[in-house]
Amino acid sequence: GENVEQHPSTLSVQEGDSAVIKCTYSDSASNYFPWYKQELGKGPQLIIDIRSNVGEKKDQRIAVTLNKTAKHFSLHITETQPEDSAVYFCAAPWGYGGSQGNLIFGKGTKLSVKP
Amino acid sequence: EAGVVQSPRYKIIEKKQPVAFWCNPISGHNTLYWYRQNLGQGPELLIRYENEEAVDDSQLPKDRFSAERLKGVDSTLKIQPAELGDSAVYLCASSLVGVMNTEAFFGQGTRLTVV
Numbered sequence: 001g002e003n004v005e006q007h008p009s010t011l012s013v014q015e016g017d018s019a020v021i022k023c024t025y026s027d028s029a030s031n032y033f034p035w036y037k038q039e040l041g042k043g044p045q046l047i048i049d050i051r052s053n054v055g056e057k058k059d060q061r062i063a064v065t066l067n068k069t070a071k072h073f074s075l076h077i078t079e080t081q082p083e084d085s086a087v088y089f090c091a092a093p094w095g096y097g098g099s100q101g102n103l104i105f106g107k108g109t110k111l112s113v114k115p
Numbered sequence: 116e117a118g119v120v121q122s123p124r125y126k127i128i129e130k131k132q133p134v135a136f137w138c139n140p141i142s143g144h145n146t147l148y149w150y151r152q153n154l155g156q157g158p159e160l161l162i163r164y165e166n167e168e169a170v171d172d173s174q175l176p177k178d179r180f181s182a183e184r185l186k187g188v189d190s191t192l193k194i195q196p197a198e199l200g201d202s203a204v205y206l207c208a209s210s211l212v213g214v215m216n217t218e219a220f221f222g223q224g225t226r227l228t229v230v
Binding site for chain 1: 119148155156157158159160163171206208218219220221222223224
């Protein structure tokens, strides 16, 4: 089955700096990679996702890169703001040929943005 | 449009007591998931429904956990009897799964404390 590893577990940056969170996965058939943001007391919320037919996707200050050969993908947040402080999870699907099915989540990265 | 609705938000019970959680997915979503999230960890899948059929319940502790999704809409997850180790946040999510993965929307979760 799929195994997703996420690093670092905690990340502290100054406001305005960039933050990078990295994940690796094991199932080469996986072709969908979402990133979720979870604020305290709330459920995870999708912030960006990428499919395996592209290597990079950007949405304003957030970008995700994917290296299928190395089986890793990364979340990049530029010009961080205090409201970016939260726990971020990467995920990859397992089952149904890697494109659908159950999401396997990483253990999360707690991002703290200091004003 | 309403998101995924879960109730109750919080539940405190004594060990060996039963407990039930309810989830109403986003209208039209054919797939419903129940996840368990332990403190400081990522969500872990318990069961996945496609319409009214449980297509993956391999991670559901069947000796004490049960779930149903009558008529393929809302769902109930039950624990009987509860153990101390069941304390966690129980998250429900839904998506419209077809040929390709689409976003899984999460509810706010039910925080269960077993004392």
